[in-house]
Amino acid sequence: MNGTEKIINQVNPYKPEPARIVRAYDLTDDVRFFQVRFADMDLALSFKYEAGQFAMISVLGAGEAPFSISSTPSRPGLLEFCIRKTGVVTDAIFRLKENDFIGVRGPYGTGFPIEMMKGRDILFVMGGLGAAPLRSVLLYCLDDRDHFGRISVLHGAKRPAEMIFRDEFLHLKKRSDLDCYLSVDKDDTGEWTENTGVVTTLFPKVKTIVPENTAAVVCGPPIMYKFVINELIKLNIPKDQILMTLERRMKCGVGKCGHCAIDYIYTCIDGPVFTYWDVLHMRELI
Amino acid sequence: MRIVKLKQDRLNSFLEAVSTDSELWGPVKKGADKHRFKIVDNPAEFDLDYTRTILPPKKIFLPPRFNMFKAMPTAYEEETMDPTKKILFGVHPCDIHGILIMDQFYTQTYNDPYYIRSRENTIILGHSCWPDEHCLCHSTGTDVANEGYDLFFTALNDEYLVWIGSSKGDDLVRIVPELFNEDLSDRDIQNYIRWREDRSKAFKAEINFKAMPDFMELKYRDAVWENLSHACLACGSCSNVCPTCTCYNVNDKPRLSENASDIARCWDACTLESYSEVAGGENFRESRSERLKLYYTHKLQAFISKYGKPACVGCGRCAATCPVGINVKTVAGALDGEEVDAFWSRYATEVTK
Structure with a gap:
C-alpha cells in the first residue's frame, strides 16, 4: 500500500441502510413474516439481488444478524424475510411493529445458480424454516416459468400450525404447472388433508425424475439433510446438481469477521449456496 | 531501490x-x-x-475495540x-x-x-x-x-x-x-x-511449511488434535498476538443518554467457545479440538491453498504466549510426527494414562 498500490475507496460495506417495516404478520407461533422497504426510495427500487442471497438486519439496541431473503428479485421494491424468534436480535425484531425501522445491508453471498438450473426440472425439498430461502428461488422460477422444466415441491413441517407459508403452498397445489406435495410429521388438528409423515415420505409421490436433467434444491434443519440427500442419491441426481443453502454465525457478511469460515472458504461470500459435492469435499460443512 | x-x-x-x-x-x-x-x-x-x-x-491499525457507527432510530x-x-x-x-x-x-x-x-x-x-x-x-x-x-x-x-x-x-x-x-x-x-x-x-527453529497442507488434510482425524484439546484453555491469546489473525466480533452498545447505540467492533478468536454459535444455541464447533483445527487450518492449509504462503509470519508470538505450549511450532512438529516437548503433549500423556 506504500505508494504503488492504489486502493479504490468504495462506500462503507458495513453501513446499514434504514428500512421501514411495511407489513408484519405471524406465519407460525414463533415465525413472523416481514415486508420491508428501504427508506431511500431510489435504493428501494434499484436494490438488486439474486434468489438465495441474504442480508444483514440490525435492530437498534440489539445488534445485527444474517437473514435469507424470502422475496424474489423478479418482484422488486420490497424485501421479505421470515424470521424465527430465537435470539437477542430476533427477539428485538419481534418487538417492532409496522412503520418501525430496521437497518438492512446486502445483498451478500452467492445466489442459486439460476443459469445452471434453467432448462432443467427443479425438485424443491424444504423442511421447517428451510422454506424461507427456498421461497425466493421458487417464486423466481414461477415468475420465469417458461425457462424451467417440471417443477416439484416437497414441503414438510412438524405440525400443520408450524408449516410456514401454509396457505401460499396450499394455493400452489391448485396450479397445473407444478406439483406441490405437503406433509406434516404429526397432525394434531384432525383437519389435515395432505400427507402425514416426515418429508422423505413424499418422495414416492414425485413423478418421473430424469436425474441428469434435474436440479434439487434443499433447505431444512440439519437433521433433515442426511435423509433427504439419501433419497436424492437414490434417484441418481448428480451430487453437483444437489443445491443447498447453509447457516453460519456471521458478523460482517463480507468475508472479514471470520466467523463463517469453513476450510478455505467463507460461507458469506463463497456460499451460502453450496452443492452436495462441496459438502463432501469440504469437511464440516454440514 | x-x-x-x-x-x-x-x-x-x-x-x-x-x-x-x-x-x-x-x-x-x-x-x-x-x-x-x-x-x-x-x-x-x-x-x-x-x-x-x-x-x-x-x-x-484496528484497535482491540473501536466504534464503527453511531446507530440511531432512522x-x-x-x-x-x-x-x-x-x-x-x-x-x-x-x-x-x-x-x-x-x-x-x-x-x-x-x-x-x-x-x-x-x-x-x-x-x-x-x-x-x-x-x-x-x-x-x-x-x-x-x-x-x-x-x-x-x-x-x-x-x-x-x-x-x-x-x-x-x-x-x-x-x-x-x-x-x-x-x-x-x-x-x-x-x-x-x-x-x-x-x-x-x-x-542463527535460526534455531525450522518448519517444513510446504508439507503442512498435506499434513492438515491427511491428519485431520489424527489423535494430535484431541491431545491438544485436553490442554487448550480456549483463552484466545494465540489469536490476539497473531499478526495474521483478523477475526472480529460486533456489538450493539446502547447509549444511556439518548436513543442511540455505538456499534462496536472488537477482536475475536476462533478458539473461543461461542465463535461458531448461532441463534437458538446450535454450535458448529463445540469442541476445543474442532476450534483448534479451524485455527491451524487457516494458518497451515487454507491460506497456503489460496495465496501460496502460510498465514504465519514466523514471529514466534504464539510460542512466547500460549501458557500450555500450543503454537505453530509444536503443532506443525506433532503433525510431522516429531516427539514434541510441550506442556500439552506431556499433559496428554498424563490424561490418557
Whole structure:
C-alpha cells in the first residue's frame, strides 16, 4: 500500500441502510413474516439481488444478524424475510411493529445458480424454516416459468400450525404447472388433508425424475439433510446438481469477521449456496 | 531501490525531525523482559534491542475495540477514525509481512474502510533484528522484507543502511538530507552480506511449511488434535498476538443518554467457545479440538491453498504466549510426527494414562 498500490475507496460495506417495516404478520407461533422497504426510495427500487442471497438486519439496541431473503428479485421494491424468534436480535425484531425501522445491508453471498438450473426440472425439498430461502428461488422460477422444466415441491413441517407459508403452498397445489406435495410429521388438528409423515415420505409421490436433467434444491434443519440427500442419491441426481443453502454465525457478511469460515472458504461470500459435492469435499460443512 | 547511510547516533534526530506532525510509535520496554509498541514523546524511550512485542502492529491499525457507527432510530452515522498521522518505527520483517497480509486481506472482494484509512495514515519504518529460539521467519520466508515499508533500517556496526521503500519514505529522508550519507562503500556491502549470512545461520527453529497442507488434510482425524484439546484453555491469546489473525466480533452498545447505540467492533478468536454459535444455541464447533483445527487450518492449509504462503509470519508470538505450549511450532512438529516437548503433549500423556 506504500505508494504503488492504489486502493479504490468504495462506500462503507458495513453501513446499514434504514428500512421501514411495511407489513408484519405471524406465519407460525414463533415465525413472523416481514415486508420491508428501504427508506431511500431510489435504493428501494434499484436494490438488486439474486434468489438465495441474504442480508444483514440490525435492530437498534440489539445488534445485527444474517437473514435469507424470502422475496424474489423478479418482484422488486420490497424485501421479505421470515424470521424465527430465537435470539437477542430476533427477539428485538419481534418487538417492532409496522412503520418501525430496521437497518438492512446486502445483498451478500452467492445466489442459486439460476443459469445452471434453467432448462432443467427443479425438485424443491424444504423442511421447517428451510422454506424461507427456498421461497425466493421458487417464486423466481414461477415468475420465469417458461425457462424451467417440471417443477416439484416437497414441503414438510412438524405440525400443520408450524408449516410456514401454509396457505401460499396450499394455493400452489391448485396450479397445473407444478406439483406441490405437503406433509406434516404429526397432525394434531384432525383437519389435515395432505400427507402425514416426515418429508422423505413424499418422495414416492414425485413423478418421473430424469436425474441428469434435474436440479434439487434443499433447505431444512440439519437433521433433515442426511435423509433427504439419501433419497436424492437414490434417484441418481448428480451430487453437483444437489443445491443447498447453509447457516453460519456471521458478523460482517463480507468475508472479514471470520466467523463463517469453513476450510478455505467463507460461507458469506463463497456460499451460502453450496452443492452436495462441496459438502463432501469440504469437511464440516454440514 | 535507493539505499543511504545514517550514523546510529543520529537516528533520534532523524525521528524527531520527521515526527513533528505525527504520533511516533515504536518498541518500548514493558516490565522485566517484554516489549510493546507505544506512542512516545521522545525517541530516546525506544528500546531497539527487542525480539518481539507482546502484540503485533495490527493493534495500531484496528484497535482491540473501536466504534464503527453511531446507530440511531432512522440513521447510521459513520465514526470518523483518528485522523492523526502515525509513524511506526522499529518494525521487524515478520511484522512487515504481517501488515502485507492484512493489506491484501482487507482490500480483497470488499474493502475494509477502517483498516484502509488508518493504514494509509501510517508510515512504516522497519528495523533489522536477530532471531531467538521461537523465531520461525526463516521457514516462512519472511525473514527479509522487500516491500511493505517506507524506510528500513539495517543496523551494522555504528551505522544504519537505510532502504528507501516508497515515495513517502524518500520524502522523510529529504526533510533532513544532511543526516544521511549517500556513499555506500565496498566495505559496507561486504559487511551487510556477511551480516545476512550470519543471521541466516542463527535460526534455531525450522518448519517444513510446504508439507503442512498435506499434513492438515491427511491428519485431520489424527489423535494430535484431541491431545491438544485436553490442554487448550480456549483463552484466545494465540489469536490476539497473531499478526495474521483478523477475526472480529460486533456489538450493539446502547447509549444511556439518548436513543442511540455505538456499534462496536472488537477482536475475536476462533478458539473461543461461542465463535461458531448461532441463534437458538446450535454450535458448529463445540469442541476445543474442532476450534483448534479451524485455527491451524487457516494458518497451515487454507491460506497456503489460496495465496501460496502460510498465514504465519514466523514471529514466534504464539510460542512466547500460549501458557500450555500450543503454537505453530509444536503443532506443525506433532503433525510431522516429531516427539514434541510441550506442556500439552506431556499433559496428554498424563490424561490418557
